Amino acid sequence: MHRITYAGSSILTGSEIAHALLAYAQALAVADTSATIEIPTVEDDGSIGKSELLVGPASQLIADAEDSSAEELVDDSLVGSLRAKARDLRAHGASSSIAQTVSAEDFGASGDASAWDDYRD
Secondary structure, eight states: OEEEEETTEEEEEOHHHHHHHHHHHHHHHHTTOOEEEEEEEEOTTSOEEEEEEEESTTOOOEEEEOOOSSOOOOOHHHHHHHHHHHHHHHHHOHHHHHHHHOOGGGGOTTOOGGGGGGGOO
């Protein structure tokens, strides 16, 4: 397990989740963009919870290994997704990430996605 310290608070999550989160945060910083990420956590009472983190260029995350009586949190889908997004950002920059995460409302009433054509490869 790893304890992530962020913005004066900390959360406990699985080690692979923490490593993937840090890799994605680093890629976001290099691309000078940000994202909101939801990860599973172990609450103080041992139950499973979720935390939402806004990470970007100014994020200061620390992940420390921690012994815990709780079972290791594993989310292969989340880890794979974070790693893929990090690879995509490193390969293509922020534009591909933006194009994947915005909704039709972000383009105004018409939902015209062509407004982002200048940002695509």
